[in-house]
Amino acid sequence: MTTAGTLYGIGVGPGDPDLITVKAVKVLSRVGHIFASCSTKNTYSLALNIVRSHLNGAGLEHLPFPMTRNPEVLAAAWEENARRVLEVLRRGEDAAFVTLGDPLTYSTFGYLLKTLKRLDPAVRVVTIPGITSYHAAAALAQIPLSEGEESINVVSGALGSARLREVIDRTDNLVLLKTYRHFDDIYRALEELDLLDCAVCVSRCGLEGETVVDDVRSLKGKALPYLSLIIIKKKGKGC
Numbered sequence: 728m729t730t731a732g733t734l735y736g737i738g739v740g741p742g743d744p745d746l747i748t749v750k751a752v753k754v755l756s757r758v759g760h761i762f763a764s765c766s767t768k769n770t771y772s773l774a775l776n777i778v779r780s781h782l783n784g785a786g787l788e789h790l791p792f793p794m795t796r797n798p799e800v801l802a803a804a805w806e807e808n809a810r811r812v813l814e815v816l817r818r819g820e821d822a823a824f825v826t827l828g829d830p831l832t833y834s835t836f837g838y839l840l841k842t843l844k845r846l847d848p849a850v851r852v853v854t855i856p857g858i859t860s861y862h863a864a865a866a867l868a869q870i871p872l873s874e875g876e877e878s879i880n881v882v883s884g885a886l887g888s889a890r891l892r893e894v895i896d897r898t899d900n901l902v903l904l905k906t907y908r909h910f911d912d913i914y915r916a917l918e919e920l921d922l923l924d925c926a927v928c929v930s931r932c933g934l935e936g937e938t939v940v941d942d943v944r945s946l947k948g949k950a951l952p953y954l955s956l957i958i959i960k961k962k963g964k965g966c
């Protein structure tokens with residue numbers, strides 16, 4: 728069945744409501760329905776908070792996203808969420824799905840997009856890119872992410888230091904997202920690999936409580952805020 732409305736997957740940037748594209752603001756001010764993912768435990772959505780000042784009376788709806796690695800539970804939740812989005816699009820309405828940073832970079836939007844296309848290959852989706860957390864963090868810390876012939880890798884710290892250890896020998900620069908849960912393990916890896924002096928940790932970029940920590944040694948034994956990332960420059964910062 729062909730859907731009539733278009734879904735806009737919108738990256739709203741990492742926190743500062745001014746770090747959102749003009750295209751995103753135009754769409755947000757005219758669509759009638761805005762979706763955002765939330766956990767199954769509450770309906771808080773940072774992405775929605777970021778765009779609130781750009782809205783024009785749109786209806787807001789949370790799509791619950793369970794915090795689990797169980798693939799069956801996740802697939803069932805996304806099927807339900809995608810069906811709900813299709814319901815709105817099939818009424819002929821355009822809708823938006825807002826998400827933190829860029830929608831195609833470690834984002835719930837990726838799951839939604841794949842599920843929508845599977846359920847309705849003719850679904851109309853437009854993705855509006857957003858400024859990623861690490862681009863905003865690099866700007867804040869004034870760190871060039873890569874220069875000349877250098878390479879850069881972006882990895883997840885959700886499994887601790889595993890991904891960092893996998894790629895560090897093959898890259899000049901590395902961005903580690905999702906650092907908060909296993910920061911102790913990540914810290915140990917940075918120490919072992921002699922990278923502590925090459926790292927900068929940015930937390931809550933563009934949000935209340937924003938910090939840039941150049942001296943990562945000062946974070947030993949501490950818990951990081953949920954929104955924290957680490958930029959490692961093997962050839963920079965005196966390494």
Ligand SMILES: C[S@@+](CC[C@H](N)C(=O)[O-])C[C@H]1O[C@@H](n2cnc3c(N)ncnc32)[C@H](O)[C@@H]1O
Pocket residue numbers: 741742827828829830832833834858859860861864903904905906907929930931932933934953954955956
């Ligand atoms: C699920 S990923 C989302 C990434 C996002 N789509 C992007 O383009 O940056 C969540 C991780 O992004 C990073 N992150 C997102 N927003 C951030 C912010 N304002 N400050 C620091 N790190 C942030 C953190 O590492 C966090 O654990």
